[in-house]
Amino acid sequence: MLHFQKWKVILVGAIVLAGFIFAAPNLFPSSALQGLPSWVPHKQVNLGLDLQGGAHLLYRIDETELVDDWLDTIRGDVRETLRSNRIGYIDLEMNSADRSVSVRIRKPEDVDKAYSELRKLVAPVGNDVFGGFSGNDMDIAKSGDQITLTATEVGLNERISSAIQASIETIRRRVDAFGTTEPSIQREGRDRILVQVPGVSDVQRLKGLIGETGKLEFKLVDPSVNAAEIAMTKKVPPGDELLYSEDEPPIPYVLKDRVLVSGENLVDSQPGFDARNGEPVVNFRFDAAGAKRFGRATQDNVGLPFAIILDNKVISAPVIREPILGGSGQISGNFTVQEANDLSVLLRSGALPAKLSVIEERTVGASLGADSIDSGQKAAIAGMVLVVLFMFAAYGLFGAFANIALLVNVALIFAVLSLMGATLTLPGIAGIVLVIGIAVDANVLINERIREEIRAGKSPIAAVDSGYSRALIAIIDSNVTTLIAVLVLFWLGSGPVRGFAVTLTIGILASMFTAVTVTRMLVAAWLRWKRPKELPL
């Protein structure tokens, strides 16, 4: 057992060397690494938000709004279908509570035709693992003269999925504009999005930017009524709606219901400055269809004010001085430079499909992060030094072998963490410390076993040999059980707990390698070199 095949020695040596090489970049500040040639490993361990500061925001998409929007679309489709087939109907209603749209057909003889036409609205949803058919997005039912379309669970999940995807894209564009490094935006569970932005200092602004739906609309102001009066009485004329500005106190506006142009027709928006007074403004440009509609609307309403509305709040209501035909315009509204910048980002990134609300928020200031990493480092190094001294005190030379293995172990953890792009958190540092305990235990088991074998009268080589092979069973059993607990942590945990589990898993695997293989090779080499009559153990 103490003779190793050459290829094994080379392989183990290569792994150890690779461990040191890939762990090495972590010893230097990242600025120092920039200057090195490209073939030198650059990857460092990512520091978790708790160690470098930053924001962790968990959003949930508003399902009710999503369902209502969808039912609204279905209602529109039903109306369109029945009209184009010249089928008379009454009581076209949507019911949010049971996610359905129902309609009654006027003439009994039309019911079957209506049913077969409306059936065409039902679409299959293929979103299971094998890409196969997993159900329809709606159920259609007929009772008497009434036809009901009900949104199904699969259909709803599909809607949520695609809304989440779209939201992630939108959020990514918005966060990118924020200019921080390596934000992470990912789906969590069924209806959630986790946004992690390291190093961000102004979390309020970030939240403002992400959380705004960003729905832009242009509507005409109804000139025939007095907005202040209607705001008091709340009696809004039919075809109109009452909205407020973001001022303090809010200014009421009575607007025509119909949307002239919406943000969907926007192709670009950029912050800029008004040529006349130098105030920050947002310049925007419409696509061809939008430009045409905006041109026609402004042509017909010269001299009247129109409102620019963002998320149902009036930003400004300028008077149309002349038709805006070129498809580009300007939004002004007493913005600061930053506000104009954020608004242009919001418009450029497109609207969110539904409202997002923050259900969990954890932010760590950069100074606290720096303090945490500082104290974590200190504690880890102190712990490491204590362990190394203790191991040497307990086992002398064999303790030194164990210490070398420990060093390799820590290097391997950092190498794997760096290569995987995994994140090191404060609990992760604690995990590394625990790995040190577990790795030491493997060596303690081996060394104690060797001592027992020596006491049983075995020769040094035989004692080492059976010490290793017998301790191996206990090492594997004990490490696998720990691994089970840790994998559960990874599977069910989140955030820092997961980081902790990752470091612990890597550490346990590395320790099984180093404690058993690396130390054994060291001991074997020493035995061959010294050929001792008795072991110093």
Added chain:
Amino acid sequence: MFRGITFVPPDTKIDFVSQRAISWFVSAFLTVVPLVLVATVGLNMGIDFQGGTLIEVQTKENPAKLADIRGKISGLGLGEVQIQEFGAPDEVLIRIASQPTEEEQQASIAKVKEALGDSVTYRRTEIVGPTISSELIAGGTLAVVVAMIGILIYVWFRFEWQFAVAAIASLVHDVTATIGLYALLQLEFNVSSIAAILTIIGYSLNDKVVIFDRIRENLRKYKRMPLVELLDRSINEMLSRAILTHVTTLLAMLPFLFFGGEAIYGFAVAMCFGIVVGAYSSIFVASPMQLILGVQREAFSGSTSSAKGKTEKGDAEAAAGA
């Protein structure tokens, strides 16, 4: 050549299992008292499991004027508010009870920031909404239970059901004792506490499996030795290893307790306690339980005759050497 200090003499003969009456009493104490503590004093539930807002600030004046801050915040109508010093004298922790909805929760933090203005810098804010906190409780409990089941199955496969049951019983003992510590010291119980508990489970089990391994080996080796004697012998044989391992792990963990910073203090306390309590339960709970459960020797008589010959010869040599 320096051969190392022998911290534990190699031939201890301590009656661990034979004197089990005392240890049963201690174990019962370590299991019942925590439950009583949790029921009466209660756990200091962090916002992870309760929902709520936590704001850590550093004041510009040192030390912080807690009364001042309390005055500014208590008037905001946010329900129960806790303000306490945290670590350094200019660091203050503000805790606000969970608000009915997620929107109100978001609004609460804005109100606090408005009230405190520029007098402080914000080091950390955490807002956990009501939905998340209940999920975290469910997830945490599930994690502990699933880990226990996984371990039960593994130990059952590798050993015998008696070992698996003994392992789980002693792990439950460790978990209740640790939770009791949280209640006693009123340490904040949060997601890291669950991580600490799972880690303690993993570590403590590691320890038990090592002793089980030796018990199994001795069951094969000494076929006619009374079980009590065999268990005592197994524990004594592993005593040196157990002490060295626990001391090193404690040495690695203790620095976190003293200068790991506030963020990891609670975690480190639990870990250090868990290491000690896990070491205790390996010897005084997991092993004596074998007596109650009645380990079947036949299950371990499957070793080959050559292996048997080897071990018996080893024994003879040991006897001759002694």
